[in-house]
Amino acid sequence: AQSVSQHNHHVILSEAASLELGCNYSYGGTVNLFWYVQYPGQHLQLLLKYFSGDPLVKGIKGFEAEFIKSKFSFNLRKPSVQWSDTAEYFCAVLGGSQGNLIFGKGTKLSVKP
Amino acid sequence: ETGVTQTPRHLVMGMTNKKSLKCEQHLGHNAMYWYKQSAKKPLELMFVYSLEERVENNSVPSRFSPECPNSSHLFLHLHTLQPEDSALYLCASSRRDTADNEQFFGPGTRLTVL
Numbered sequence: 383a384q385s386v387s388q389h390n391h392h393v394i395l396s397e398a399a400s401l402e403l404g405c406n407y408s409y410g411g412t413v414n415l416f417w418y419v420q421y422p423g424q425h426l427q428l429l430l431k432y433f434s435g436d437p438l439v440k441g442i443k444g445f446e447a448e449f450i451k452s453k454f455s456f457n458l459r460k461p462s463v464q465w466s467d468t469a470e471y472f473c474a475v476l477g478g479s480q481g482n483l484i485f486g487k488g489t490k491l492s493v494k495p
Numbered sequence: 496e497t498g499v500t501q502t503p504r505h506l507v508m509g510m511t512n513k514k515s516l517k518c519e520q521h522l523g524h525n526a527m528y529w530y531k532q533s534a535k536k537p538l539e540l541m542f543v544y545s546l547e548e549r550v551e552n553n554s555v556p557s558r559f560s561p562e563c564p565n566s567s568h569l570f571l572h573l574h575t576l577q578p579e580d581s582a583l584y585l586c587a588s589s590r591r592d593t594a595d596n597e598q599f600f601g602p603g604t605r606l607t608v609l
Contacts, residue, residue: 386537414596416597418600424602425499425585425600425601425602425603426585426600427600428597428599431597472538474538476596480540480543480550480552481526481543481545481589481591481596482528482540482543482598483538483540483587483598484537484540485537485538486537487535487536487537488537
């Protein structure tokens with residue numbers, strides 16, 4: 383069965399630092415990949431998604447992610463984080479037999495002002 | 496506002512109570528989902544409904560019972576829950592006939608079982 387691994391449980395950065403959050407999924411073939419963000423007290427929101435085409439995907443709020451098929455990876459990046467990026471970030475793959483998303487455990491990002 | 500609403504936002508119940516969670520989507524989607532978000536665990540799919548079918552995850556205990564009266568509404572009926580069922584319950588919806596099946600989430604119901 384498909385699974386998703388997020389290697390970092392909690393990342394702490396200062397403002398203006400660069401961010402990269404790792405995400406790996408378990409097997410290849412056609413994949414639809416997503417990054418969601420959950421700000422404190424708010425609902426899950428889509429940051430970006432990949433389902434075909436250019437493997438470098440740009441999302442909202444300056445985030446981007448690169449799909450590397452050979453590495454089964456879909457890492458999230460942002461060149462300069464802000465305090466407002468403090469949130470929990472979830473990587474997900476569309477892979478369930480019922481058309482559902484399979485999520486990683488999430489990475490909590492804390493940005494110090 | 497994502498177009499997916501959930502009520503109540505918070506619920507505290509005893510183990511002998513019966514309660515229901517409600518989800519409504521205003522996006523014209525044809526599939527709806529219940530997920531459970533527990534501390535330190537990945538979001539887990541509980542149930543999926545599409546227009547024609549209900550698909551169950553067999554690992555969900557029978558004390559959770561979904562109901563989907565139409566494509567816009569989804570309920571999760573709760574009965575004789577356990578303290579370990581305390582979690583954030585998220586509803587999502589999507590159009591299953593689109594290329595990427597992007598799912599839109601509601602704000603969740605924070606459930607505490609005493």
